[in-house]
Amino acid sequence: MDDxxxxxxxxxxxxxxxxxxxxxxxxxxxxxxxxxxxPFDDLVVCRDEYNSLELSVTLDLCATTHDGDILLFTHKP
Ligand SMILES: [Zn+2]
Structure with a gap:
């Protein structure tokens, strides 16, 4: 994803x-x-080199990157 x-x-x-x-x-x-x-529900931006996600529900995820950050788009199935 560009700027x-x-x-x-x-x-x-x-x-x-x-x-x-x-x-x-x-x-x-x-x-x-x-x-x-x-349409997605939430955008999750991971800025550290290593990140952990604790998911309380089952979600479908789409992902991209921007400038070294991971961007996750969550969808309720
Ligand atoms: Zn998606």
Missing amino acids: DEYDDLLSSVTPHESGGGITTYRNTVSIACPACDS
Whole structure:
């Protein structure tokens, strides 16, 4: 994902939680996932070199990268 696309994305989602190198954003305006074109639920940005996710529910994930960060798009199955 390039800088313009990343800036557009982050200007559209709502910050929700941050900690441990992981920031979660809510997709409150139902923008389309860049990977699968379906609206995603949350955007998870992993900024550390190593990150761990603890998922309490089963989710479908789409992924991309931006400037060394991992971006995960969650979809409820
Ligand atoms: Zn997707």
